[in-house]
Amino acid sequence: xxxxxxxxxxxxxxxxxxxxxxxxxxxxxxxxxxxxxxxxxxxxxxxxxxxxxxxxxxxxxxxxxxxxxxxxxxxxxxxxxxxxxxxxxxxxxxxxxxxxxxxxxxxxxxxxxxxxxxxxxxxxxxxxxxxxxxxxxxxxxxxxxxxxxxxxxxxxxxxx
Amino acid sequence: xxxxxxxxxxxxxxxxxxxxxxxxxxxxxxxxxxxxxxxxxxxxxxxxxxxxxxxxxxxxxxxxxxxxxxxxxxxxxxxxxxxxxxxxxxxxxxxxxxxxxxxxxxxxxxxxxxxxxxxxxxxxxxxxxxxxxxxxxxxxxxxxxxxxxxxxxxxxxxxxxxxxxxxxxxxxxxxxxxxxxxxxxxxxxxxxxxxxxxxxxxxxxxxxxxxxxxxxxxxxxxxxxxxxxxxxxxxxxxxxxxxxxxxxxxxxxxxxxxxxxxxxxxxxxxxxxxxxxxxxxxxxxxxxxxxxxxxxxxxxxxxxxxxxxxxxxxxxxxxxxxxxxxxxxxxxxxxxxxxxxxxxxxxxxxxxxxxxxxxxxxxxxxxxxxxxxxxxxxxxxxxxxxxxxxxxxxx
Numbered sequence: 001x002x003x004x005x006x007x008x009x010x011x012x013x014x015x016x017x018x019x020x021x022x023x024x025x026x027x028x029x030x031x032x033x034x035x036x037x038x039x040x041x042x043x044x045x046x047x048x049x050x051x052x053x054x055x056x057x058x059x060x061x062x063x064x065x066x067x068x069x070x071x072x073x074x075x076x077x078x079x080x081x082x083x084x085x086x087x088x089x090x091x092x093x094x095x096x097x098x099x100x101x102x103x104x105x106x107x108x109x110x111x112x113x114x115x116x117x118x119x120x121x122x123x124x125x126x127x128x129x130x131x132x133x134x135x136x137x138x139x140x141x142x143x144x145x146x147x148x149x150x151x152x153x154x155x156x157x158x159x160x
Numbered sequence: 161x162x163x164x165x166x167x168x169x170x171x172x173x174x175x176x177x178x179x180x181x182x183x184x185x186x187x188x189x190x191x192x193x194x195x196x197x198x199x200x201x202x203x204x205x206x207x208x209x210x211x212x213x214x215x216x217x218x219x220x221x222x223x224x225x226x227x228x229x230x231x232x233x234x235x236x237x238x239x240x241x242x243x244x245x246x247x248x249x250x251x252x253x254x255x256x257x258x259x260x261x262x263x264x265x266x267x268x269x270x271x272x273x274x275x276x277x278x279x280x281x282x283x284x285x286x287x288x289x290x291x292x293x294x295x296x297x298x299x300x301x302x303x304x305x306x307x308x309x310x311x312x313x314x315x316x317x318x319x320x321x322x323x324x325x326x327x328x329x330x331x332x333x334x335x336x337x338x339x340x341x342x343x344x345x346x347x348x349x350x351x352x353x354x355x356x357x358x359x360x361x362x363x364x365x366x367x368x369x370x371x372x373x374x375x376x377x378x379x380x381x382x383x384x385x386x387x388x389x390x391x392x393x394x395x396x397x398x399x400x401x402x403x404x405x406x407x408x409x410x411x412x413x414x415x416x417x418x419x420x421x422x423x424x425x426x427x428x429x430x431x432x433x434x435x436x437x438x439x440x441x442x443x444x445x446x447x448x449x450x451x452x453x454x455x456x457x458x459x460x461x462x463x464x465x466x467x468x469x470x471x472x473x474x475x476x477x478x479x480x481x482x483x484x485x486x487x488x489x490x491x492x493x494x495x496x497x498x499x500x501x502x503x504x505x506x507x508x509x510x511x512x513x514x515x516x517x518x519x520x521x522x523x524x525x526x527x528x529x530x531x532x533x534x535x536x537x538x539x540x541x542x543x544x545x546x547x548x549x550x551x552x553x554x555x
Binding site for chain 2: 156
């Protein structure tokens with residue numbers, strides 16, 4: 001089962017027929033496994049990884065450190081769930097260290113992000129404070145190297 | 161007046177060098193270079209780049225100024241790590257001080273071993289098809305090369321009876337190369353044990369090139385010196401090129417009885433001095449922390465192997481199921497073409513490069529070697545093109 005996920009994780013467009021051949025399973029089994037994994041939210045989705053830096057108007061990304069007062073019974077979960085609902089929030093993690101939540105926010109401009117921080121995030125009751133870091137340059141994202149050589153093969157076409 | 165001069169005929173190239181047959185694959189270089197959009201299954205190395213932590217270790221070694229010669233035997237640290245690796249994997253014990261030699265790839269190790277083990281006129285037995293370097297190296301050492309044919313029906317595994325049948329007074333050395341290039345064959349323990357008995361009964365030394373030892377799929381790799389009576393009469397060659405995707409580093413090792421390793425070192429010290437230091441540092445890192453990368457690459461090769469085999473089956477093409485390395489040795493009997501013609505026409509008509517089996521000795525005729533260390537998309541596209549080609553040429 002894990003081998004199927006690893007293949008899809010590398011290339012989500014790999015057709016079930018090919019996965020079946022690669023793993024020695026039947027096409028039916030591969031299809032059923034994928035379907036079940038989608039239902040169980042093991043596979044969360046399939047999407048293209050777009051390098052927006054190459055598109056005319058790049059995107060602005062910010063990492064926001066958020067300090068939060070944990071609440072009785074629910075700890076950080078309730079406030080985290082609230083923050084996660086904003087579509088601007090790209091990813092959200094509870095982390096150890098100096099602050100509690102790491103929020104990744106994406107927007108078309110600096111103003112959009114500062115508007116989100118000051119008018120949406122900072123005013124949530126449990127939020128004690130925020131520190132916003134704007135990203136200056138992307139080097140690697142989700143395993144894709146964006147800047148520099150991608151390390152593609154330069155083999156001799158024929159060798160003993 | 162000067163006396164008339166009749167200059168002696170000038171012979172530039174030695175007869176020995178001239179007698180090396182031209183490589184069966186060299187002409188394909190030019191042909192491929194002149195063609196756009198070729199999918200090459202003619203490659204002979206991993207498509208992965210060396211894992212970053214290994215490259216980084218080499219950069220770090222360079223930064224620290226590790227740019228000098230090492231001991232002729234190689235860095236002791238690396239020899240210790242090789243010995244530890246062989247003990248952990250195969251339960252073999254070699255003394256890192258006297259029984260391990262670091263070589264500039266298995267290619268050099270092979271040449272050294274042949275030079276250290278045979279005298280002119282000695283016969284060297286070798287299962288055929290064989291890796292392209294074996295015959296020339298034996299020839300350069302003055303040995304007589306005795307091919308032991310294998311066939312598809314027996315999965316290209318060398319049969320003990322076939323070895324026995326070719327033994328003469330002059331038989332001295334038996335070359336083994338499993339997992340095999342070009343056939344992908346892997347020997348089972350029982351058959352290999354009987355081959356070893358033939359070697360013992362006839363006083364042969366065994367030179368075992370196990371460069372592909374890590375690339376086996378769902379079967380056991382039988383390491384030759386682990387067989388009864390074999391450790392003291394065999395030289396084991398291993399390396400980093402295939403398992404760790406380190407072909408360009410040119411780094412390998414030999415392990416065997418101290419007298420042979422010493423003899424090999426004597427040749428090595430004059431022709432190579434020591435293996436590249438930076439590559440030795442990289443190899444050390446590979447052995448220490450490279451296992452996760454090996455496993456990841458192994459899974460990818462196995463997936464492509466299955467994809468290739470299932471594609472070939474649907475084209476109705478025959479091959480022995482390869483259990484190791486990353487090659488399929490494909491029968492082209494149905495085309496009625498020689499392997500050389502098949503490979504040339506396939507390249508011209510469908511832009512797929514394969515290696516003609518005849519490059520690996522007479523038993524390779526009627527086959528082509530396809531390497532599946534390419535992407536799944538390329539495998540599928542190449543198979544589709546081969547299907548079209550075969551439909552036109554099938555007899």
